[in-house]
Amino acid sequence: MRYLPLTADDRAAMLGIIGATSVDDLFVDVPAEARLSGPIVGLPLHANELAVERHMTRLASQNLSAGSAPFFLGAGAYRHHIPASVDHLIQRGEFLTAYTPYQPEIAQGTLQVLFEFQTQVARLLGTDIANASMYDGSTACWEAILMAGRITRKSRAVLSGGLHPHYAQVVKTMARFTGDTIDARLPELSAEADDAAVIAAIDADTSCVVVQYPDILGRIPDLAAIAAAAQAKGALLIAVVTEPVALGLIEAPGNLGADIVVGEGQSLGVGLQFGGPYLGLFGCREKFVRQMPGRLCGQTVDAEGKRGFVLTLSTREQHIRREKATSNICTNSGLCALAFSIHMTLLGGEGLARLAKVNHARAQAMVARLAKVPGVSCLNTTYFNEVTLLLPQDAREVVRVLADRGVLGGVSLGRLYPGVEGLANGLLVTATETVTDEDIETFATELAGVLA
Structure with a gap:
């Protein structure tokens, strides 16, 4: 039996409150040519489980997998x-959840893991603090731009041509709903990163400059020079790291002047997984902590003087801030964060x-x-x-x-x-x-x- 809790009157009331005439109004952003008007042509309406399994196996055999x-x-x-011990440990019963408990204060083990994860990420990125992870690198990039706007009270973001085009597209998509101005450029096939062009684009209205490190073409931009230029105009430098293993060899962005550092943590502990779930990393200067999206786990002592862990900061829509939250896409991919942390622990510095x-x-x-x-x-x-x-x-x-x-x-x-x-x-x-x-x-x- 299908679970349909809303009656026709319930739906009509909800549509009336939000000002929509029908459910179809909620999908106006989906191009008409991308919507289905009926069943998919050529796809059978039903098949038995064995037949579906065999069919899907035949389709899968056409793939050329990464390990083959x-x-x-x-x-x-x-x-x-990825060391075998990573998968072994994350599958333990006390860890095996893709999400952080909604009442984390009763889950000291979860809070301790996230506290240690934050410590590792902050050290890796060269930032004062780091949050308890985010959805993925691209949405973390957008959240950083929003954060920069709140801090500087400006709404123009400059995107380096070296930023991953998928990250840039996420930023443009989200900016449609906030009114932010996005100055995005394309990469040039030059041996060095386009640092001079990025610096030239910074003006008095710029809230932030977003630079990938290493960039989409594999080049290493001069973050220190860009940070100095941005901060001279009252803007922030947001560094984006899509390959965190690189930070084992090149200088951490925070040490080069980046105000906010975001990234994709997939490389450590998390497999390719057909594109997800992945793991967003987010760190910044301590003075910006109140504007940082997501959760922050802290260490304290209880009434008996014993060490304990608490949810120190949680300005997200699922908690006390509601519509005033700094973010509503700061999902903490808890199991991926755990895998990252275990892999980092096994490696060490x-x-x-x-x-x-x-x-x-x-x-x-x-x-x-x-x-x-x-x-x-x-x-x-x-x-x-x-x-x-x-x-x-x-x-x-x-x-x-x-x-x-x-x-x-x-x-x-x-x-x-x-x-x-x-x-x-x-x-x-x-x-x-x-x-x-x-x-x-x-x-x-x-x-x-x-x-x-």
Whole structure:
């Protein structure tokens, strides 16, 4: 029996209060061509469980999974080795929840884990404080822009051309409902990041500058110079980190002057998982703590002097602030945060640094070999584990043919920036510790064959 708690009168009353004439009015932002007017053509209305299982298995067999082929994809989602102990521990009964309890004060273990997670993230990002995680990197980026607007009382955000285009699109989508002005630019195929162009775009009305580090093309921007320029105009620098393993080798953004640092924590402890769930990281200067979205867990002592953990700050819509909350998309992906924290604990500071060095060494080996392929050159002069290759033809077709040959050979810039002139021949490739010399040689050989 279907659970339909609302009567027709209930729905009519709700629609009247919000000023809508019908339920269809709630979907006006969905393009008409994307809506279904009836059942999907060609899809049977019903089938038995065994038939569905077999059909789905046949469809799944057409996929080329990350672990079954040389894998050079990145662009914000990275394949790293996850120790078996991570999955073992997060599946313990006391941990196995995808969410934080609504009454966390009675769950001291959960609060302690989040407190330690916050400590790790703050140290990793180089910030005074960090919250108890967010939904993912892209929405954390938007929340940082909102936060900057509250702090500076300005509403113009400058997005570097090196910001991931999906992050930029999330920002533009959300800004439609807030009235914020988004000055977003496209990347240029230059060896160095577009720091000068970003600095030139800052004016007296700018609330923040958003810079990815390393950027979408794998380059390392000069955060210190951008931070100084932004702060001279009364703006904040928001640094975005999509590959946190890089911070084991390059300087933390907070140490370079970033006021707010956000990122995607997927690389540590969280698998690719078909695109989610992922883990948003968020840190900032302590003086901005009252404007920070999400939750903050703190350490204290109880009436008997014993150490305890509490929910220190929680300005989110599901708690006391309601419509005055700083955020309504600051979901804490608790299980992903736990996986991140366990992986970080297993690595430790020295282990993270070693992992980062291995990643960079793998990328160097990849660049050296691929640069020998006729017609291929490397755009970057600086990089961590991801670089942009320039090919003699459209990279989208190259990627498709490589996949047919059993190699997942990167992400084409034409896919990330469809229709943008001058970027179609760019190919973003990544090498983590999971890439072997054999993988690199296979990639180079197949790429040479495709380009011949």
